[in-house]
Amino acid sequence: MDRPNIVLIxxxxxxxxxxxxxxxxxxxTPVLDRMAEEGVRFTDFYVASPVCSPSRGALMTGCYPPRIGFGxxxxxRVLFPGxxxxxxxxETTxxxxxxxAGYATKIVGKWHCGDQKEFLPTRHGFDSYFGLPFSNDMGRQVDSNPSDHTENAEARRNRPPLPLLRDEEVIQEQPDLRALTExxxxxxxxxxxxxxxxxFFLYFAHMYVHLPLYAPVGFVDESENGDYGACVAGIDWATGVVLTELKRQGLDNDTLVIFTSDNGSRLDNQGGSNGALxxxxxxTWEGGQRVPCIMRWPSKMPAGVVRNHLTTTMDLFPTLASLAGAQIRSDRTIDGMDISSLMIEDNPSASPRDEFIYYDENDIEAVRDRKWKLHVRKGGHDIHELYDLESDIGESVNLFDS
Structure with missing residues (x-):
């Protein structure tokens, strides 16, 4: 099989x-909806943590966060500036x-796996980096309500400015976040x-839709969901520009594009939705860790296919390595599994993955085995709840005692 270019959004x-x-x-989201029609959409795709840093570390390494010290x-629960x-x-990323394996590598966007030089993307296999080293809410909040003089509001306004990096150098402080996606x-x-x-391998890590929302001006008027909908439209537009450029350069058929999220929506009445989850x-309920995932590779993948197999972001590590003909160090335990058969075959057999562990920091809170999900701990307290996720995606009927 020819090695694909890879774009991971x-x-x-x-x-x-x-x-x-x-x-x-x-x-x-017309672009992403069309991408699903032209590729494979996964319904049971999980991240290894319901918050940013450990989820992103797991994506990079193919490991559950506690295995790499990211619990x-x-x-x-996440890394903070400084x-x-x-x-x-x-670590192997x-x-x-x-x-x-000979790929050109670049990350554009949010890193959030350490902001000191020894932890930056250029120390982890990326040739170049352009983006924010942590979340957009961790810098100075210049749009904070000026009439709000509470201690927390003043602290947000007086934080160090948000740094925009190129490779390992700060090239701008407090960039205009409304224009950053462009x-x-x-x-x-x-x-x-x-x-x-x-x-090539392009890792495009969006700022959107993390709060606070800095909606792109051009999408606000057309949004039916306020600033949140405008930010989602900005993501869709950005995906469209990338796909169009791949076609313009004659790379469309040779490029695997993967679209996903680092965790579920925080809701908070800002416009986000976790659907029926x-x-x-x-x-560690489904709404925290089950996320969208769409993949498209016109020359190799079927179109308009929906997969309900259990899959995770950790699986991308061994899968992409396999597709690229790359070698993974034998001294590393990788929790991810090669799911290329689910991507490429028209009628794949069962998923190579039967189970998934839901971690809150370093604690196991739940385990999924095929269709069954058992909750054993929440908020530091033991619980006993069992759900059939095939018939009860919303985890509403506890079957533990039955």
């Missing part, structure tokens, strides 16, 4: 019900594996144009 806090192909009737961070910890430079798209397009001879970002 990862959104921030995009919920299971935020796209038209996943049931949204309020957000406009918690000095008592915090912490002297991050993804260990000795998908970018590093692909780089060793700058990300420009970087992505330039990278594609510079690597038409391939192969229970729970939200930060929880």
């Amino acid at each position: 990862n959104c921030d806090d995009l919920g299971y019900g935020d796209l038209g192909s996943y049931g949204s009737t309020i957000n406009k 918690s961070f000095d008592g915090s 912490q002297g910890i991050g993804l260990n430079p000795d 998908i970018a590093g594996v692909l780089k060793d 700058r990300y798209v420009d970087e992505a397009v330039r990278f594609i144009r510079d690597n038409t001879s391939g192969p 229970r729970g939200k970002k930060g929880t």
Whole structure:
């Protein structure tokens, strides 16, 4: 099999019900809906954590967060600016594996696996980096309500400015976040144009739809879902520009494009939706960890297919390595599994994965085995709840005692 170019698009806090192909009737996502029609849409696709940093670390390494020291961070659930910890430079990442196999590698957008130089993307297999090292809410909040003089509001306004990095250097402080996605798209397009001879790996990690929302002005008036809908439309537009550029360069058939999210929506009455799923970002209910995933590779993958097989972002590591003919170090235990058969075959057999563990920091809170999900712990307390996810996606009927 010819080695594909790879574009991995990862959104921030995009919920299971935020796209038209996943049931949204309020957000406009024509590009992504068409991508689902032209590729494979996964219904049971999970992230390894319901919050940012551990989810992204798992995506990069193919490992559950506790295995790579990403269960918690000095008592915090995610990494914060200035912490002297991050993804260990000795870890093997998908970018590093692909780089060793001859791929050009670039990340555009949010990293959130450590903001000190030794933890930045350029130390983890990426040739180049353009983006924010952590979440957009961790910098100075210049749009905070000026009439709000509470201690928390003043603290947000007085934070250090948000840094925009190129490789390992800060090139701008407090960039205009309403225009940042457009700058990300420009970087992505330039990278594609510079690597038409391939192969390349582009990791496009959106700022959207993490709060606070900095809606792109051009989409606000047409949104039926306020600023949130405008941000989702911005994601859809950006995806369309990337797909169009691939076609323009004659790379469309040779490029695998993967679209997903780092965790579920936080809801918070801001416009996000996890569809029929229970729970939200930060929880180990389905709404926290089951996310959209759409894949498209015209020359190899079937079109208009829906897969209900159990799959995870950790599976992308061994899958992409396999498709690229890359070698994974034998001294590493990888929790991900090769799901290329689910992507490429018309009628694949059962998923190579039967089980999935739901972690809250370093604690196991639930386990899924095929269609069954058992909750054993929540908020530091033992519980006993069992759900049939095939018939009860909303986890509403506890079958433990029956």
